[in-house]
Amino acid sequence: MLKKPKTKPEMLYAGIQMTRPLLRTISNRVEADLEGTDLTVGQRAVLEAALALEQATAPQLTDFLQLKRQFVAKVLKELLDKEQVEQMSNPRHKRSVFYCLTPSGKALIKKVRKAEMKRIEEFAKVFSEEEVETYYRMQCVLNDALSKRS
Amino acid sequence: MLKKPKTKPEMLYAGIQMTRPLLRTISNRVEADLEGTDLTVGQRAVLEAALALEQATAPQLTDFLQLKRQFVAKVLKELLDKEQVEQMSNPRHKRSVFYCLTPSGKALIKKVRKAEMKRIEEFAKVFSEEEVETYYRMQCVLNDALSKRS
DNA sequence: CCTATATTGTCAATAAAATTGACAAATACT
């Protein structure tokens, strides 16, 4: 972080290390956008997942978010109370129902995304398409590789 | 995460979003390397900063880590108790002393880094030098830009 | 069909990381 690492592995190491402070700065920013929405970060993550998956059981959301099922369940319950997600019966499973965004939940997460997208666009300008593409791909590969057993 | 985003800003957005799960998977991995060292993640971060800065006051470490001074102070006290950092008088400031790694602290953080570097080298192989360079640079720029006011 | 095993839901306790508040001591500024 102070001086630029010399070798390729060192640079990757430093980049990964930076994930922690970066997450903190991102979270701080995100909070501003969450201000007034009455959403926690966990709720926001689950809404994000529900938007991406459209229709998913709790275990599917758990896989997607790579969190513990108990945590996801707790957040889902909060979102049900707020009527931002709703349950739909699952023909294949009596207990494990589907969760979907309600219209208001969908509107909410889209609003939050839109506000953030506006900010992100500022930064996107700074980088080339290839750079962003590389960044995205590396995040995916790292996340995939690290989350699987080695 | 599910389907590849279409536009550049969307891809950057998705990549940044991925920071959270990625940090979680990294933390899980890191814990394995911390196993047996009796270090918390916070302690490890401060050791890492102390190694990079060589000699620094608590406020300097706070700036470097972008954490609250009270948190850094707490961790520093833990590390002092464990004799992994030591204080040195600061001629310019009576209260705000310098913190340095003790030999054992230095050995410890270097050992942890070495173990992780070994793993990282595996991943570094997967990417080209340019990709890693881009990743690193973007992490730096994003962190810088986001941590400053906008 | 029946039993063993795995999955899922639910409730509770706990932990880790970090923030916030409050106040005193030291320093910097003018």
Added chain:
DNA sequence: AGTATTTGTCAATTTTATTGACAATATAGG
């Protein structure tokens, strides 16, 4: 010198997430 800022310290709290435990349901093998 006097005021504002920085720094250290102690305590409480918050947020995020994990872990443990147990019951209900599903799945797979015999």
